[in-house]
Amino acid sequence: MDNKEKALRAVELLEKEYPEAICSLVYTDPLQLLIATRLAAQCTDKRVNMVTPALFEKYKTARDFAQADIGNVEELIKTCGLYKTKARDIVNMCIMLCNDFGGKVPDTIEDLTRLPGVGRKTANLVLGDIFGKPAVVVDTHCIRITSRLGFHNIKDAVKIEALLRELLPAEKSNDFCHRLVLHGRAVCDARKPRCGECCLNIICDTFSGAQDK
Numbered sequence: 001m002d003n004k005e006k007a008l009r010a011v012e013l014l015e016k017e018y019p020e021a022i023c024s025l026v027y028t029d030p031l032q033l034l035i036a037t038r039l040a041a042q043c044t045d046k047r048v049n050m051v052t053p054a055l056f057e058k059y060k061t062a063r064d065f066a067q068a069d070i071g072n073v074e075e076l077i078k079t080c081g082l083y084k085t086k087a088r089d090i091v092n093m094c095i096m097l098c099n100d101f102g103g104k105v106p107d108t109i110e111d112l113t114r115l116p117g118v119g120r121k122t123a124n125l126v127l128g129d130i131f132g133k134p135a136v137v138v139d140t141h142c143i144r145i146t147s148r149l150g151f152h153n154i155k156d157a158v159k160i161e162a163l164l165r166e167l168l169p170a171e172k173s174n175d176f177c178h179r180l181v182l183h184g185r186a187v188c189d190a191r192k193p194r195c196g197e198c199c200l201n202i203i204c205d206t207f208s209g210a211q212d213k
């Protein structure tokens with residue numbers, strides 16, 4: 001099968017294996033998801049979910065964050081790692097939200113990526129989960145699994161995003177990426193993938209190559 005057919009088959013197999021395709025970050029509004037995703041850089045979602053309740057209890061709106069003392073934000077997110085950079089980005093992104101977007105999270109990738117600390121991965125997650133737009137979230141799980149499947153042999157996230165947008169049905173792409181995260185955590189581990197248990201092994205180049213040896 002060609003890559004387009006393989007992508008459709010991967011969508012079907014993952015839908016069957018992981019019926020619930022949801023983001024593991026806990027949030028109640030677009031701003032909370034935007035901030036939680038920034039905190040999740042080089043940090044586990046589990047850890048972020050331990051930190052955000054107190055953060056979002058103290059700061060409820062973009063204006064609250066824009067007026068916050070960065071040192072106070074640092075203290076609340078300290079266990080997330082890279083907390084000084086993240087605190088600065090969070091305050092500055094909320095200043096821009098207030099100044100340029102009326103305190104609301106914008107709904108285009110161009111506007112989202114203008115915000116301090118927001119790259120395409122975060123922007124795509126917000127677009128897909130909040131606004132229901134076609135989105136491809138290229139994280140480490142996505143890069144690893146799509147490479148193992150044989151869709152590419154590159155590391156450039158922007159190029160992988162463009163490739164997957166061509167291969168995946170637009171209405172399925174966001175949930176597909178969520179399912180890759182679930183699959184990467186449960187089965188297709190970076191160091192010790194459990195290929196014999198993998199629902200994707202029937203279409204996986206890496207598994208086929210190992211079987212041929």
